[in-house]
Amino acid sequence: MGKKKKRRKALKEKTALKEAPLVQEKPAEKKKKKRRQPVPTKRERPNWPLTALAGAGMVLTGYLVLTFYLGTPPLYCEEGSTCDIVQQSRWGTFLGIPTALFGFMAYAALAFIGFRVRRPGLHWKSAWIVSLVGLGYSIYLNAISLFVIEAACLYCLTSLSIMAAIFGVVFFQRPSGLPNFKYATWAGETIVLALVIVGGMHLYYSGIFDPAVGPEDPYLKGLAEHLTDEGAVFYGAFW
Numbered sequence: 001m002g003k004k005k006k007r008r009k010a011l012k013e014k015t016a017l018k019e020a021p022l023v024q025e026k027p028a029e030k031k032k033k034k035r036r037q038p039v040p041t042k043r044e045r046p047n048w049p050l051t052a053l054a055g056a057g058m059v060l061t062g063y064l065v066l067t068f069y070l071g072t073p074p075l076y077c078e079e080g081s082t083c084d085i086v087q088q089s090r091w092g093t094f095l096g097i098p099t100a101l102f103g104f105m106a107y108a109a110l111a112f113i114g115f116r117v118r119r120p121g122l123h124w125k126s127a128w129i130v131s132l133v134g135l136g137y138s139i140y141l142n143a144i145s146l147f148v149i150e151a152a153c154l155y156c157l158t159s160l161s162i163m164a165a166i167f168g169v170v171f172f173q174r175p176s177g178l179p180n181f182k183y184a185t186w187a188g189e190t191i192v193l194a195l196v197i198v199g200g201m202h203l204y205y206s207g208i209f210d211p212a213v214g215p216e217d218p219y220l221k222g223l224a225e226h227l228t229d230e231g232a233v234f235y236g237a238f239w
Contacts, residue, residue: 043118049169050114050127057107057162064100064155074155082151090215091144091205099141103159106134110166120175128174129190131167136194137201138163144205 067074077083086092092099109130117123138160145153174183207215 041120043120043123046116047114047123047127047173050166050173051111053162053166053169054107054111054114057159057166058104058111060155060159060162061100061104061107065098065104068098068100076154083153083155085151086145086149086153086156089145089149091141091149094201094204100155103134103138106130106163110134121178121181124170124173124175125186127166127170128186129193131163131170132190133194133197135160135163135167136198140198140202 064074073079073084074087077087094102110127113123113127113130117126138156142153142156142160145151145156203209
């Protein structure tokens with residue numbers, strides 16, 4: 001009987017081993033791999049908020065460009081008004097071109113980006129750069145008009161509001177999932193770029209590159225005003 005019991009016991013142990021689930025050995029712990037962020041797909045529709053705001057900016061600046069070349073003052077910008085003083089100042093043009101034309105080109109670029117550029121990364125980055133530079137330049141011009149010229153321009157303030165709204169839309173629309181993209185680094189680099197561009201324009205207006213564009217000589221300005229008040233007429237001859 002003792003042998004039979006031993007055999008039964010051995011059979012039970014073998015059966016238990018067969019029925020028991022196989023326990024796999026845990027492999028050596030591997031370094032956790034970072035999950036790759038999904039690459040954003042192509043935009044299905046135009047960016048209507050960006051396109052609409054850029055279109056409004058095009059209408060505003062296009063009107064100012066038209067009145068500049070026609071030689072007629074814009075509406076509510078009569079001769080001698082604060083708006084006219086700003087428009088006729090040396091900051092009213094850049095390289096002989098009305099600053100409103102540069103604004104029109106910036107808004108046109110943003111409208112094109114909003115309507116046609118569908119790749120999320122390219123769409124957002126290009127809109128960010130254009131709107132950031134445009135906002136910086138608009139802030140600079142309005143600061144000059146308020147603190148240097150001491151006159152306000154309704155059209156300039158309206159353009160600033162539109163560009164600020166565009167930049168706000170672009171900021172809150174930043175896409176998620178761009179591979180190997182750091183927003184903080186990108187923002188810092190583009191802000192420096194915008195400051196360099198606006199700083200270069202300020203140097204131009206200061207007469208660094210062309211003294212004729214810079215501030216007027218107070219003596220010559222006073223002399224011209226005095227001669228005008230006296231009704232002086234210049235006569236000359238050329239051979």
